[in-house]
Amino acid sequence: MDLEQLRYPIGPHKGKSEYSPDEVKTNIQIISALPSKFINLLGSWDDHKLDTPYRPGGWTVRQLVHHVADSHINAYCRLRLALTESNPTIRPYEESLWAELPDAQTASIELSLQLMKYLHLRWVLLLNSLTEEHLQRTYYHPASEKTVRMDEYIAMYAWHSEHHYQHAYLLAQRNNW
Template identity: 45%
Template sequence: MKYPIGPFTLPSEITNELIQQWISEIESFPQLLRDIVQNLTETQLDTPYREGGWTVRQVVHHCADSHMNSFIRFKLALTEDNPTIKGYHEAQWAEMPDYLQLPVEPSLKILEGLHERWVVLLRSLSPEELKKTFFHPEKQKAVPLDQTIALYAWHGRHHLGHVRICHVGTSS
């Protein structure tokens, strides 16, 4: 249940077709998430997807924060030479009051607007720009933007899987 769609694996070859598929997945993520959570009760929103895991509410807020960070990393990589990005403590962010108390609607709105902008940016990238990188200090390596697109398409599917587990598990 920690990885309902399996852990992230990068294909051996990144093709333009794969990139376009991933961008489409990133584009559809906010609506898919909204469709799943819009009719959940407060109890369902506050149900963890697994023992020791985050609640649906925390997952939705995490997606907004994570995707904002990624969008900014794209902008940095496109305007600077292999900039060092700042990591953040996701688990600690998930324990903050906005994650625990706030309705999911503000984060759904963030995701909708953010993904609209992000997809326009992603679709504009040339093959050369897709190879631009940012330096990830925790991984101690330069991360190309094409690989980051793959990761965030997976990230959306990954967390949709978590929310679906909770939705199906509590709706009967």
């Protein structure tokens, strides 16, 4: 695999102008499945494997797992803001700097796997309750200067889930782990 394939194993995110109810449902299922997929893949990995970058110049698997937990906590909060405020401006964060913090570099992945497990239970419960009207609600992302609809948001985090899972999965495949 070349570096671009290692960076984007399922390709870059390509949003659409709208999503059908079936696409939204499928995207929610992808989000729902992520914690179990990570637990099944990474549950027996030792520190050597967890501290291996998934690509040259990339995060370690440990940092990747902690990043997904951090990102999905932010995503859950963004959803709640969008559902309770009129087009709120969300607060971006420096994910690359968060991945360099001591907990992201050294903490047991079990902490983030358990966090994801229970966070995703709450998140998916809320996602499954959304009506067509809810899916049209928005938030404003000041870093990208874009207004994001909830159906787009769900698709983006489904992509994010599979994107990062594939980083770890393909590393395991390449190393016969």
